[in-house]
Amino acid sequence: MKPDEIDAMVPRWREAGLSSSLIATLELGKRISRLNMLFEQAIKNDLAELGLTYAEFDVLAALLRAPSRRMRPSELAKSLFLTSGGISNVLQRLSTAGYVEREADEGDARSRWVRLTGEGRRMAAAALETTAGAYHDVSAGVPEEVVRQAADDLREVLTHLGRRRYR
Known part of the structure; x- marks a missing residue:
């Protein structure tokens, strides 16, 4: 296995007296951060x-995969880890661009639904194709079985971490 830039930090962490379990956790976190940054x-x-921000793409993709092809702004915010103000800003930009429209919720006069327009569906599909290409380009040269093993191993880590509550 070829060393990476994270491996160069390990001797300093050992010299600082960090435990092997903490060092392994730091290596994991640093490598995940680095991978996330590259992608x-x-x-x-x-x-x-395409003229989209990452948040706008996230909203378009969420609406595209929603079973009813529509969601409430609060559902979008929760599923995408955005604040109510953040989702409001993104929806305003997408609405102005003609990618989403809001409609009244007949069951709750205080709430509205957001759904993709025809142009929004076309843009979401183009953005999905574009992001798939970006993922492919970043991971080019990494054997598929290595990617599959890493994805499975990270699922296992997340399964354990997902049970925790943080302040």
Whole structure:
């Protein structure tokens, strides 16, 4: 196995007296952050060419995969880890661009639904294709079985971490 930039930090962590379990956790976190940065950078660059931000893409993709093809803003915010103000800003931009429209919720006069327009569905499909290409480009050269094993191992880690509550 070829060493990476994270491996260069390990001797300093050992010298600082950190436990082997903490060092392993730090390595995991640093590598996850690095991978996320590589994927996110490639995706953001490709989305910018389409005139979308990452948050806008996230909303379009969430609406595209929603079973009824519509969601409440509060559902979008919760599923995408956005604040109510953040989702409001994103929805306003997408509405102005003609990608989403809001409609009244007949069951609750205080609530509204958000759904994709025809143009929004086309843009969501184009953005999904673009992001798939970015993921492919970033991971090019990594054997599929290595990617599959890493994805499975990270699922196991997340299963354990997902049970915790943080302040």
